[in-house]
Amino acid sequence: MADQPNPVSARTPPPAVWHYLENLKGEERLAWRKADVTDRPNPDERNLPHEYPFGWFVVDYSDELAIGEVKSIRYFGQELALWRGEDGVARVLDAYCAHYGANMAHGGKVAGNLLECPFHAWRYDDQGRVLDIPYAKVIPPQAKRKDCVPSWPTAEVNNQILVWYHPDRIAPIWDPVVYAETQDPDWTPYAKFEWFVYTSLENMADNGIDISHFKYVHGAPFVPEYRMTFDGRSRAVVADIKFNTPRGHVEGAITSITYGPGQSTSRFTGISETLLVSGVTPVDRDVLKVRFAFTQPKAQAEGPGANLARALIRDICTQLDQDKVILDRHKRMEPPLVCDGDGPFGRNRQYYSQFFASRNPSPKIAA
Ligand code: FES
């Protein structure tokens, strides 16, 4: 119920985008978050990059893929097959079978730990090798090679399934980052929220350091004190915030850390301890799947502070709704025309360029 007055919000109406959202309530708002925006200008007109940055990206939640299940997923402009073997391990291959091109995620099945194609039952391991052809005496040598069907390095951490993407299929350069709270029995299971945002990853990354939009899109009464640090492949933004609550002002902080293009967290302290685990993954050149997963200490989420804890989550989701109104139809400016009150767009773009293979051909990413 994103439309209810929010006890943790210190927002001052009326930023323009609030009018756009005011009639979208409850279920309608949830549907809007995932609906196609069919009248959006094409990606060339909007100057969206042709290239996806490399790194680890969330493609599913662990508890949404059962043993023996095959799922069709689409990311990086490609059809992929995701499955979980009998051994519990999640695996990802390109979806199209090397034999006759069936999409193995549609009608394929899990055989032991292998993916069986629905067309002629060839069976693949997670390296993309054919290990079995039930009607052939000999498996062609080419089919036995690794990446006969291209394979995707896959990891499962933070109750999420991640794949490593690199346009040249270079092996992972770093490990996905693990957040201790997601394994802590004293913290709640995820509260999950999803959007399609019709823009590029780089534009989403700019949004986090765009300090001047907080007033005009999110209604912040003043620009909070920010500290930004760029360190190798991570970027931290720490903001000191005053929350308005029924008990008066409460001092708090928001620490947002980006660990590469696909993994980031925001920690909220002060009013209601909250960890937001974000996963933003490109589906196509102008489509991002955004996952927000919130966890909070159980003592807080189930105790007297439960209403505030829920309100904070609602407020954070509303902020992404507000950003989405702009980003769905936004054109990328290279470079943007900036002024002295803006965030460090130039520094952020320099930081972000390390994740593009065309600009960083032999990755020299700091540990
Ligand atoms: S197309 Fe997959 S086994 Fe023939």
Ligand SMILES: [Fe+2]
């Ligand atoms: Fe924003």
